[in-house]
Structure formats: structure tokens, C-alpha cells
Amino acid sequence: MGRKVTVATCSLNQWALDFDGNLQRILTSIEVAKSRGAKYRLGPELEVSGYGCADHFYESDTLLHSLQVLKKLLESPVTQDIICDVGMPIMHHNVRYNCRVVFLHRRILLIRPKMQMANYGNYRELRWFSPWSRQVEEYFLPRMIQEVTGQETVPFGDCVLSTKDTCIGSEMCAELWNPRSPHIDMSLDGVEIFTNSSASHHELRKADQRVSLVKSATTKSGGIYLYANQRGCDGDRLYYDGCCMVAINGDIVAQGAQFSLDDVEVVTATLDLEDPEHSQTRRWTALSSGDDVFLPTHQPITWQFHTPEEEISLGPACWLWDYLRRSGQAGFLLPLSGGVDSSSTACIVHSMCVLVCQAVQDGNVQVLRDVRRVVGDEAYCPQRPKELCGRVFTTCYMASENSSEGTRGRAKDLAAQIGSAHLNINIDLAVKGMLGVFSMVTGKLPQFRASGGSVRENLALQNVQARIRMVLAYLFAQLSLWARGKPGGLLVLGSANVDESLTGYFTKYDCSSADVNPIGGISKTDLKSFLLYCVDQFQLPALTGIVAAPPTAELEPLTDGQVSQTDEADMGMTYSELSVIGRLRKISKCGPYSMFCKLIHMWKEAFSPSEVAQKVKHFFRMYSVNRHKMTTVTPSYHAESYSPDDNRFDLRPFLYNTRWTWQFRCIDNEVSSVHSRNSADFFIIIDNNLFSAS
16 A cells, blocks of 8 residues: 655745735645645745845845744635745844744744755845754743743754655755755655745746756656745846746656746645655655555656747746736836847737736636736726737837838737827927037037047037937836826836846946846846747737847938948957857856957857957946946846846956956967967968979
8 A cells, every 4th residue: 555645835925024925825725735636735936025125135025024924824724734834034142044934733843944055146145044953952032932932942954854754954045956955865864855935036947957857866766856936026137937847756746837926836746755765764644644545646757848939928928917916006118229139028028018918817816916017997997918919008109200110010010910099209499409508608509420520529410319219218107107098107118138238238227227127137038039929929919020120229320211230340359259258248248359259169150369359358348337336237138148137147347447458468479379389380381382383
């Protein structure tokens, strides 16, 4: 006879410091788990307070309110008859720890603090928490908890939970990614069920790494692995992408969604405790029951991964929906230029509307309630994405005398196909007014380079157009609904991609200055692929012409009615080259010299060492001159591992010696050395040929 047990894990859309909402979502997940027969429920990391509290973890209020939520959970009849594993911050001996609290029948069984902290990239856990490095101690419960549990102390530390029929051990998020993961020693000590509560964010092409780690955790020694994760935007640049799952002996048997508008998703699996390989625990029942002979167990499944194009369509769309519904605003406004970047942002908003309509059709009451609050109509029920777009999305084409009919037409066609409320605005009057003020004060009127102006004049005239567009975008975001007799304001969306941010190819405080930017962590190459995907997925044929057109800022005068300015010509390199350079700078940790040394091999078929040196120098000059722009860049969805986001992911100075004298001299020495070797080889070849001829 087997020892069958039903376990539950979940993805919750928790929100930093939203203790009421977080409590309700935790209770809902426990209720769903119990209704499916689960005896153990696992939740995400720091689900009580929300993972993204940041420096609010320093505040005693955050610790106090977390304990108050724990008290509510212990008292609730919903949490009876099931082992509940919840995450929250706890102070022990005046030190803060990131903890799991495991309880059953109003009694806390153990508190397990995190031992290996995430302190890289987007994560700064050592700023707020200390890693646990001792064994097990007694934790004196606060009086409010003692009154509920009747306990004075509980075990606190590196401990496991032993039931009558199995043994359960915990690890947390980054501990799974560590080469000395706790599950390794636990499996050798006879633990059969491993749990992992995470707050793991979405990054393009990352999901397969996560699934592989979960599978590998039980491939060698056997066992059952439960993975829970945060979902959604909890108030920051990250989107936590769910993927809760259950694995046994290296096989996935239950899988949650990676992207979803559901605030609560519970995944359960019924498994036989006799199945884990090398099982060492052989005692009779607590999680299992004696009448489970005919209870079917879950079988291995194949994980269905999203393509990068699908990830771009779904991840930022879910992030935008969370931001919109939690911000209290009535929709979005986007300056739509008819180019790849702004069109990508528009398509992501359209994808958001598709997801919202689908969720409403599937009976998601919370999404319907949120939609009605956003549009200000308690009777509204969205039927089609295009119709919803018209209610929550405004696009505007901001034309100048330098704009072409091609971009104007492409913007208009795309707006019509997605259904946004579209505006045509001409900024020439505002630009002339601004230049008139300057001329009145200085007695001078700057000219474009095409009219004999200097480089400085040319750049200033481009920047004034870009900045006026930003001012007008915010004006229309605040008042366009008012002008239509509707309540509320709009969030301004930005559309600078990760490669442009890397080089600073945008005007400080131009249309890149917005409330949020869903594509700020995505490369131009990926965005083009995404738009081609949208042509078929959403039936948007206007995107074909947008992808085919050369990227241009349209800030300089036209030549015979045609665009004379292109982005890649302005930047001095292609977007694909920028992606390579960006990855070398951030992921491979290359400075100018080491980047040159790598690129002379990577690009040897396309460029000579001198040309590679020129490109590397040009990039680092642009990067260092413009790095100050990253200090004010719009908060962007984090999707790429080489993002230059200055907030916390890519910490560097913003005042550089832009001449890079020492570094560039090292590059020049290498180029000279290569030329010398090539010259020597050339003369040897000539000499050999002469010798052979004689």
C-alpha cells in the first residue's frame, strides 16, 4: 500500500505593505488548497509583508503588522487541519531575518530563517536581512502570538519538519540557485519533501533555468519538490512571473502559469511517498491517509515554455495592468511616433486589453471589478480588446515640420487597428514660441546643420522639440479625459529600448521621461521580432511597414520630403552591435580593453582590429558622456540581463573621464601590435615567395 499525500503550492500577486490584501490572498490560497484535499500549503517568499518593501523592512511597523497578520492567520478557521507555510520578516535577538513560519492547529511548529541571501543584480537582501548561520535556537514568541498558540518559545533555525510518515525541509529562493543548496544535505539526511518559497522575477529566456534547477534538485537523490513564487508587480520595476510547480524524482508533475491576471493560483498534486527514490522515512501516516488505494497520483508532464516574443507580449502586459489598477488612474497615454519602439509599447497595451477581456470571460471577478473602477463605470463589462483599448488607451502623434507622412500614416493605421483614442498634435507653434523667447533674450536664433548651423545649434534644436513633446504628453495625460467629460487622469508611457538607454541615445526629459516604460529592458532586435509576432497573433498588418522602415527620431529637416536622419547613423553602430556590446559590458563585466580583446575575435569576419577599436572607443565615449541620463530614466520593466538601469541593477558613476586615456591607450597598443605582426607576416610571405621563385 502506498503513502499518498496531496500537497499545494501557489503563486500570489502580493503587494508591498498591502497587509489587508496580502492576508486575504493568503487565506484564499489556503481555502483553495484545502478544498482540493491538500494537507500542506506552501506560499511565496515574504508573502505577508510583500517582497518589495525595500527600506520599509527597517521600520518596526513592518515587523509589527506582519505579526498582526500572522495572528489573524493562526486564529482563522480557514487555516485549521492543514499545515501552512508562510513567509514574513521576523526580528530575533534584535536581528532581522527573512523567515518561513510553519504552523498547524494554531500552533507554530518551526521558524526557518533564510541562510543564503540574494545580493546581486536586482536584489539587496543583505541590506535588510542577515543570513542565518547557526543551528536551532529557541525563539520567544511575542505576547500577541503567545495568546493564540499557548506557546512561549518555538524552534528557530536550520531545522526540518518530521511527521509520522515523512520529513519536510525548506529552502528559499536564492538557496536553490546556490552551488551548496540546502536540499543537497537534506536529501542525504532522509528528507523526502523539499519546499522552496521564492520571489523570482521575470527575465527573457530565464524560465527554463528555473525549471531545470527544480528538476535537478530531485534527479540525483529523489524526492518531492514544491516551488512557490510571487506573481505580478508589487510596486517596483520587476514582474514576478509565478511558475509554481511540483516535481518528483526529476519530473514536473504539476505546473502553474507563468503569466496571468489571477491574483491567486493554487497548484496541487497527489503523490505517493513510496515513489521518491532513496526514501529513508518509513513511518505511518500524518499527511497521508489509510484509504488512498484508489486515489490517482499525478504523472509527469512536459513543461510548455513561452517563446521570447510571447514573453514580451505577456510579461509587460501583466505588469502594466497591475500598475494601472493599483495606481488609481484611468488609463495610459502614449506618444505614438510610428516607429518600432512606440509601436511595441502600443502592442503591449493592446495585449493587456486582450488578457483583461479573456480574464473577464473566464469569470475573474477581481479583474472585472478592477476594470470597472479604472473606467469609472460600475455597469461596464468589456467584450472586445479593441473596445477596451478605446476606453483606457490614448495615443497621440506629435508632428513637426520635420515629420514625414510615412510615420504619420503608420501611427494612424496602428491606432485604428488596436482601437486607441488617437490624437494628432502639431508642435511647431510651441517650438517657435520657445525659440522666440530665446531669441528675444539673446538676440540670436539657432539654425539646423542643414542651414549652416553648428553642431551645438543642431543638437539644441532637436532637443527642444523632444522636450516640448514631453510637456505636451503630460498636459494631455492630465486633461484629455477632462476635455471629453470623463473623470480621471492618464499614466504617460515611455518607449525607449534598452540599447538606447545604454548609449544615452535620447534627450534628457523628452518623451523617454514618462511614468513607466514597459520596453525599457528589451532590445531593439527582440522588439522587431515581437512586432512580427503581433502581426499574426493580433491581426495588426500595420506593423509590417513599421518594422520595415528605418528607425528615425525625425528631429532634423527632411530632404525632398524624405527622412534624412536615422538612429543607427546617429549612434555610429547598429542595434545588433549594441546588444553584443551591452552584454559584454554588464554580463561579461568588460571594460574598454577587455571588450576590445573579445570583439576582435567575435567580429573578425566583419571588421579589422582598427575598426573594432574605433567602435569600442565610440561606444564608451557615448556611454560615459550620457551616463548621467540614467539617473533620471523612467522606471522600466526589467526584462534583460544587461539593463543599464541606474536605480539598483547597474550601479556606476555618472561623471566619467570621457577620454578614457589609459584604457584607450592599451587598445591602441594592441592595434599597433597586431599591425606589426601582420606586416612582419607579409614580409615573410614575400621573402618566401622570392626564395621559392629563385
